[in-house]
Amino acid sequence: MVTSKIVTIERHILEQQQQFPHASGAFTGLMYDIALAAKIISQEVNRAGLEDILGETNEHNIYGERQQKLDLFADDIIFRINDHTGRLCVIASEENDDIVPIPDQFPTGNYVLLYDPLDGSSNIDVNVSIGTIFAVHRRISGQDRGTLKDVLQPASQLAAAGYVIYGSSTMMVYSTGQGVHGFTLDPRVGEFLLSHPNIRIPDKPMYYSANQGYEKYWTEGIKQYVAWLQGIHKDSIYSLSNRYIGSLVADFHRNLLRGGVFIYPGDLREPDKPYGKMRLMFEAQAMAFLVEQAGGYASDGVGSILSIQPHDLHQRVPLIIGSRDLVQKAEYFIRQTDAEWIEAYTAYRERRPADL
Ligand code: AHM
Ligand code: MG
Numbered sequence: 272m273v274t275s276k277i278v279t280i281e282r283h284i285l286e287q288q289q290q291f292p293h294a295s296g297a298f299t300g301l302m303y304d305i306a307l308a309a310k311i312i313s314q315e316v317n318r319a320g321l322e323d324i325l326g327e328t329n330e331h332n333i334y335g336e337r338q339q340k341l342d343l344f345a346d347d348i349i350f351r352i353n354d355h356t357g358r359l360c361v362i363a364s365e366e367n368d369d370i371v372p373i374p375d376q377f378p379t380g381n382y383v384l385l386y387d388p389l390d391g392s393s394n395i396d397v398n399v400s401i402g403t404i405f406a407v408h409r410r411i412s413g414q415d416r417g418t419l420k421d422v423l424q425p426a427s428q429l430a431a432a433g434y435v436i437y438g439s440s441t442m443m444v445y446s447t448g449q450g451v452h453g454f455t456l457d458p459r460v461g462e463f464l465l466s467h468p469n470i471r472i473p474d475k476p477m478y479y480s481a482n483q484g485y486e487k488y489w490t491e492g493i494k495q496y497v498a499w500l501q502g503i504h505k506d507s508i509y510s511l512s513n514r515y516i517g518s519l520v521a522d523f524h525r526n527l528l529r530g531g532v533f534i535y536p537g538d539l540r541e542p543d544k545p546y547g548k549m550r551l552m553f554e555a556q557a558m559a560f561l562v563e564q565a566g567g568y569a570s571d572g573v574g575s576i577l578s579i580q581p582h583d584l585h586q587r588v589p590l591i592i593g594s595r596d597l598v599q600k601a602e603y604f605i606r607q608t609d610a611e612w613i614e615a616y617t618a619y620r621e622r623r624p625a626d627l
Contacts (some may be wrong), residue, residue, distance in 0.1 A: 278465035280306050280443060280454045287449055296439040297358045297380050298407075300444070300597045304356060304432065305384075305405055306463055308349045309435040309443055312389070312403060313456060315344055316437040320398060341395055342366065345388035345403060359384050359419025360410045363584060365553040370584065372416045382430065383408040383421045390434075391518025400438040402520025406557040407431040422552070422584065425626055427577040432557035434520045444470070446522065446564040451527075472567040475529035476594045478514045480522040481534040488538045492572075492605040497598065500532070519549070523558055527565060532593035534601070536572060537616050545615040547589040551581055555588045561606065568595040572605045573617060582622040589616070 278286075281530055284302045288294045319341055346366040357378035362371045365387040373379050384407055391401040407430045412420045426432075433445030441456040443463050453467030479500040487496065495504060502510030511531065518521050522533050537547040549555050559569035559576035569576040569592040576588065591601045605613065 272354055280465070283389055283452060283454070283465055284447075287447055290449075297316075298382065298430065298447075299386070300356060301353070301358045301382055301407065302447075304352050304358075305349070305433070306443060307602045308345075308352045308405060309441070309463075310456065310461055311348050311352075312345045312435070313441040314343060316389075316401065316441075319395070339517035340372050342389040342392050343358065349384075349386055349388055349403070349405075351383055351551065355404075356380070357384055359417075360412075360415070361421055362386075363422050363552065364388060365390075365550060365585075370417070370419055370422050379415050379417065381410045383417060383424075385422065385552055385556070387550070390520050390554065391516070394516070394518050399516060399518065400436060400521035402437060402524075403435040404520060404554055404557050405433055406552075406560070419584065419624070425578060425580055425582040426556035426559050429556065429560045432488060432560040434524070434557065434561075436520050436524050436526075438521065442466070442524070444561065446529075446561050448564065451561055451565045467528075470527060470565050472527055472562065472565045472594055474594065474596075476509065476511060476526075476530040476532065476597055478526055478529060478531035479511045479597075480513070480515045480526060480531065482515060482517070482534075483513065485538075490538060490605070491537060492607060492609040492612075493534070493536045493538075493601070496601045496604040497534070497607065499604065500597070519558070523562075526593045527562070527567075530594050532591060532597040532601070535590045537589035537612065537614055542615060544587075545612055546579055546587040546619055549588050549590040551576075551579060551586040551588040555590050555592075558592055562592050566595065567593055568598040570598050570602055571616070571620065572602060572609075573613060573620060575600075576623050579620060580623070582624040 288299045355377040358380040360379040363385045369473045387404040408424045410421050431447045435443045444453040451470040454463035455466040491603050498504040499507050500511050537545045562569050571589045591598050
């Protein structure tokens with residue numbers, strides 16, 4: 272007889288919350304809701320290719336809307352599952368310019384939800400893995416409806432974060448600050464089942480992930496660092512393979528399980544934009560929280576991502592994330608040669624939000 276226990280994501284969240292006897296259940300409910308949104312998005316992602324075969328139907332789907340672009344669909348589903356539950360005071364999505372208040376007719380709660388509904392959008396139409404990223408802060412403003420102040424908190428203050436990867440199977444990986452746990456969606460029963468408890472990023476790395484096509488734009492420190500990873504720098508101790516999908520969730524997930532580093536650095540192509548492409552609030556914060564919970568490290572090249580006080584909802588950030596030693600080595604190379612970039616980027620990093 273098989274005796275191993277089957278742990279659904281609901282059971283896991285509940286068991287973790289039982290360690291906090293005063294927990295109201297709101298947080299547990301919020302995690303359930305995110306998992307539910309993930310199941311719905313996963314279904315749509317799986318049948319996205321059929322649209323081309325079956326054509327536009329002009330019909331409404333079960334959620335009462337016409338077919339729409341997948342990323343907008345995902346954005347809408349996450350919002351609509353969470354806007355009325357009384358668990359959140361404010362929501363922010365990568366798809367919206369501003370924070371989205373909880374509508375007046377609904378109650379509010381103590382949590383703040385930030386999300387990137389479908390990351391890796393250039394991969395959607397070519398059947399390559401994409402993902403959803405989410406992060407949860409606690410309300411600090413004391414305002415019923417929540418404000419930008421509640422949203423613009425450093426990642427060190429996160430209550431929870433995670434992602435969903437829509438790959439050869441769908442997985443949800445999350446942390447509430449008690450380790451990182453991965454669940455695989457069993458499509459037969461529609462449940463996320465615990466498949467990867469207590470994920471630790473391996474000490475021995477296998478991969479580095481960078482868009483090598485941009486090497487011409489990189490600073491000297493990043494060029495030397497990547498040569499070091501490749502095994503062609505005089506001080507190299509590794510000779511890593513390059514794997515780059517162009518979906519942060521997928522690149523991060525592989526490196527989390529296999530060991531390695533993902534690099535999307537800043538550069539001086541446009542001196543007033545030394546910060547690279549990644550979004551601090553919707554991409555980097557959640558991943559930084561997760562990687563630290565798994566024993567790794569995330570840096571912007573100057574210091575920890577967790578310590579950055581955000582100044583803008585759509586703030587960009589250089590991102591070097593993965594096995595701790597590898598990320599620290601990047602900081603070392605940058606310190607050695609990139610003084611001009613450090614000065615330009617630090618001025619951006621240290622900006623303070625207006626009116627908070
Ligand atoms: P998106 O939010 O528009 O999808 O962009 C974010 C994505 C990341 O998932 C990925 O790591 C990166 O952009 C790839 O960028 P590039 O094509 O410049 O290598
Ligand atoms: Mg994105």
